[in-house]
Amino acid sequence: xxxxxxxxxxxxxxxxxxxxxxxxxxxxxxxxxxxxxxxxxxxxxxxxxxxxxxxxxxxxxxxxxxxxxxxxxxxxxxxxxxxxxxxxxxxxxxxxxxxxxxxxxxxxxxxxxxxxxxxxx
Amino acid sequence: xxxxxxxxxxxxxxxxxxxxxxxxxxxxxxxxxxxxxxxxxxxxxxxxxxxxxxxxxxxxxxxxxxxxxxxxxxxxxxxxxxxxxxxxxxxxxxxxxxxxxxxxxxx
Numbered sequence: 236x237x238x239x240x241x242x243x244x245x246x247x248x249x250x251x252x253x254x255x256x257x258x259x260x261x262x263x264x265x266x267x268x269x270x271x272x273x274x275x276x277x278x279x280x281x282x283x284x285x286x287x288x289x290x291x292x293x294x295x296x297x298x299x300x301x302x303x304x305x306x307x308x309x310x311x312x313x314x315x316x317x318x319x320x321x322x323x324x325x326x327x328x329x330x331x332x333x334x335x336x337x338x339x340x341x342x343x344x345x346x347x348x349x350x351x352x353x354x355x356x
Numbered sequence: 357x358x359x360x361x362x363x364x365x366x367x368x369x370x371x372x373x374x375x376x377x378x379x380x381x382x383x384x385x386x387x388x389x390x391x392x393x394x395x396x397x398x399x400x401x402x403x404x405x406x407x408x409x410x411x412x413x414x415x416x417x418x419x420x421x422x423x424x425x426x427x428x429x430x431x432x433x434x435x436x437x438x439x440x441x442x443x444x445x446x447x448x449x450x451x452x453x454x455x456x457x458x459x460x461x462x463x
Contacts, residue, residue: 284452346399
């Protein structure tokens with residue numbers, strides 16, 4: 236059974252760096268074809284893809300946020316960490332992590348519950 | 357970037373109605389598209405993969421079709437639990453992009 240859960244601060248101040256952790260179970264990020272991605276959703280708005288990291292440590296980022304994002308994995312801890320620098324109130328959103336597997340077309344087939352992050356002074 | 361234009365942005369329908377939602381890609385994406393359902397306060401749930409594959413456990417009233425640039429999600433007979441917002445996602449090329457969503461409301 237695949238599960239994912241996001242954790243991190245609920246409130247950050249403008250200009251601060253956000254660090255979110257996705258802790259997962261039921262799969263391994265050392266298996267060929269497996270990845271974990273991050274998606275966010277501002278209140279009342281649409282979903283936005285942010286980044287993905289794969290089993291081989293290949294990483295891809297949204298170009299509009301690439302300068303501010305870093306995604307890393309810790310296979311031994313079953314965790315993926317997303318950092319976003321220079322936070323702004325427009326970054327207020329629910330942040331989701333999700334599982335994917337390339338080999339069977341499992342793109343974001345399992346999601347975490349989401350973590351609401353508010354950016355405010 | 358590939359733009360995904362989803363229509364309509366909202367619709368009102370009655371239980372038992374047939375509902376169709378469309379996503380158009382700004383360039384061809386083969387069948388690299390999924391459909392997701394999201395209820396208020398909940399994470400999205402995948403319904404369809406590879407444009408027409410039904411996710412395990414999803415009712416058969418949901419179906420997807422299309423390839424290239426035009427895709428549809430059809431709910432053959434709308435049920436009370438189907439009132440939600442639906443999104444498409446293209447994963448053909450980076451950056452992956454979602455449609456802007458279709459809110460299905462009770463008529």
